Amino acid sequence: MENNAHKILIVDDNDKNIQVLANFLIEENYDVDYALNGFDALDLINSEDFTLILLDIMMPEMDGFEVCKRIKEREKKNEIPVIFLTARTDIDSIEKAFEHGGQDYLTKPFNSNELLARVKTHIELKTNRDKLKNTNKWLEKKVAERTAELEQSMAILESKNNELEQFAYISSHDLQEPLRTVSSFVELLDQEYRGKFDDNADIYIRFILESTNRMRNLIHGLLEYSILGKGRAAERVDCHEILRLVLEDFQVVISESQGEIESGPLPTLNAYPIELKQLFGNLIGNALKYCREGVSPIINISSRKQDDTWEFKFKDNGIGIDEKFYETIFIIFQRLHNKQDYEGTGIGLAQCRKIVELHNGKIWVESIRDKGSEFYFTIKM
Ligand code: ADP
Numbered sequence: 001m002e003n004n005a006h007k008i009l010i011v012d013d014n015d016k017n018i019q020v021l022a023n024f025l026i027e028e029n030y031d032v033d034y035a036l037n038g039f040d041a042l043d044l045i046n047s048e049d050f051t052l053i054l055l056d057i058m059m060p061e062m063d064g065f066e067v068c069k070r071i072k073e074r075e076k077k078n079e080i081p082v083i084f085l086t087a088r089t090d091i092d093s094i095e096k097a098f099e100h101g102g103q104d105y106l107t108k109p110f111n112s113n114e115l116l117a118r119v120k121t122h123i124e125l126k127t128n129r130d131k132l133k134n135t136n137k138w139l140e141k142k143v144a145e146r147t148a149e150l151e152q153s154m155a156i157l158e159s160k161n162n163e164l165e166q167f168a169y170i171s172s173h174d175l176q177e178p179l180r181t182v183s184s185f186v187e188l189l190d191q192e193y194r195g196k197f198d199d200n201a202d203i204y205i206r207f208i209l210e211s212t213n214r215m216r217n218l219i220h221g222l223l224e225y226s227i228l229g230k231g232r233a234a235e236r237v238d239c240h241e242i243l244r245l246v247l248e249d250f251q252v253v254i255s256e257s258q259g260e261i262e263s264g265p266l267p268t269l270n271a272y273p274i275e276l277k278q279l280f281g282n283l284i285g286n287a288l289k290y291c292r293e294g295v296s297p298i299i300n301i302s303s304r305k306q307d308d309t310w311e312f313k314f315k316d317n318g319i320g321i322d323e324k325f326y327e328t329i330f331i332i333f334q335r336l337h338n339k340q341d342y343e344g345t346g347i348g349l350a351q352c353r354k355i356v357e358l359h360n361g362k363i364w365v366e367s368i369r370d371k372g373s374e375f376y377f378t379i380k381m
Contacts, residue, residue: 006051006123007031011041011067012085013059017108021054021085024112025119038062042070050080051123055102057086057093065100072101079129081122085110169226172219179219183212214339221347225332228275228351229358237273239266239280243301246280253288257297264302267310269381275355282348283375287316289342292370309361310379320369330363352377 008030012018015036022032033048035041037059045053053071057064064084072078081103086093089107097105104118186208194202243263247254254261261284284299291297300315321329321336328334332350349363352375356363361378 005031007033007049008119009041009044009048009050009053010034011038011053011059011064012056013037014056017056021110024115028116030119038064038067038070041067045071045074045077045080051126052119053080053082054085054119055082057084057088057097065096068097068100068102079126081126083118083122085115165226168222172222172226175215175219176223179212179215183209183216186212214345218345218347221345221351224278225347225351225354228278228354229272232272232274234270234272234359236268237271237276238268239276239303242273242277242280245277246284249281250284250288257288257291259288259291259297259299262298262300264300266301266303266312267305269310269379271359271379272355275358279352279355279377282352283314286348287314287318287373289344290316290318290373292317292319308381310381312377312379314375315372316374317372320371320373321365321367322369323367326365326367329365 008025010018010021010025010032011034012021013036018034018036022034025032033044033050035044039062041053041055044050055064055068059067064086068082068084071080071082078101082101083104083106084097084102085106085108086097087108094105103122106115106118186205190205190209194205240263243266247261253259284301287299288297295317298317301312302315303310303312305311325336329336330349330353333346334350335344335346337344353363356377356379360380363375363377365373365375367373
């Protein structure tokens with residue numbers, strides 16, 4: 001009964017042939033229609049859905065080759081399999097039938113078993129092709145829907161991120177002014193009145209001074225974080241030169257701690273120079289700060305090229321980091337130490353990550369406690 005869904009068109013100028021073939025196919029539960037010439041056949045094909053066409057070759061006005069050619073030129077209809085069914089047995093006709101887009105060729109008088117087997121095969125092939133096409137269409141639709149959803153989420157995320165950065169910028173910028181006033185007056189109070197109140201007052205003033213300093217560092221870090229990459233452009237940057245400038249800034253700390261900085265060959269690449277200097281500075285600054293007590297810091301900087309990416313490594317011999325903190329340390333304000341042990345704001349590595357992402361790269365750490373850390377980052381060219 002399942003054959004009922006499949007409609008077969010018989011095209012033949014001989015009504016006797018049509019009758020025999022139609023009776024046979026109806027018995028096999030196929031739905032059958034017919035046309036006595038090419039023009040009628042093309043009209044029918046246009047208006048109805050056929051799963052298969054059985055096509056005679058020798059017909060007046062338009063032969064089977066021409067009918068087949070015209071079917072194959074029609075979008076949506078060109079996938080209907082055409083089986084030529086003809087009295088012609090010469091090799092030229094067979095070749096021509098395939099050249100004009102026919103899928104199969106049978107000679108008359110036909111062997112009913114063979115005809116049925118071929119009809120079944122071609123219908124099965126077409127059904128499977130249709131299924132595959134539908135599945136592909138469904139998949140394409142799903143992918144398009146998902147992509148649209150993803151794009152929408154990305155746009156929302158980007159706008160929220162911009163809002164947040166704008167907020168961070170405005171608030172840190174606007175906080176600077178009142179903080180400056182508070183610090184100036186506390187400094188004045190310290191200079192002019194130290195020792196004139198009681199001991200407690202001196203301690204309170206010192207606490208306020210320390211806190212305002214800390215707050216200044218935090219606000220400065222936040223402000224820097226929020227403007228990373230803004231209004232600047234990438235240019236050719238020599239990493240040796242960047243390193244030289246950073247080491248100049250750290251000259252005093254390096255000599256006081258008897259630190260050593262080793263560097264391998266570094267590339268010249270397309271990057272944001274100010275941000276890259278900040279990135280180098282934060283990593284070197286941390287390597288100097290988180291050194292082990294009584295052990296002079298040794299920092300090794302190297303790079304290697306992998307396809308279209310430069311990978312940098314900043315290795316130190318410091319206190320190291322527990323594996324469970326490998327991710328958290330890159331989150332803004334996340335610190336593993338209190339301010340008594342190590343001064344800091346928890347902004348440095350978040351800045352590093354933002355700078356690396358600005359260069360389409362990644363940043364990560366590998367470390368062993370009490371041995372040292374290796375900070376890696378990549379920059380895409
Ligand atoms: P900060 O140094 O101001 O605390 P960072 O964002 O630079 O902030 O670093 C986050 C935390 O990661 C630090 O508090 C520290 O615990 C850890 N860390 C960073 N660099 C190193 C390093 N080279 N060795 C050991 N720990 C480090």
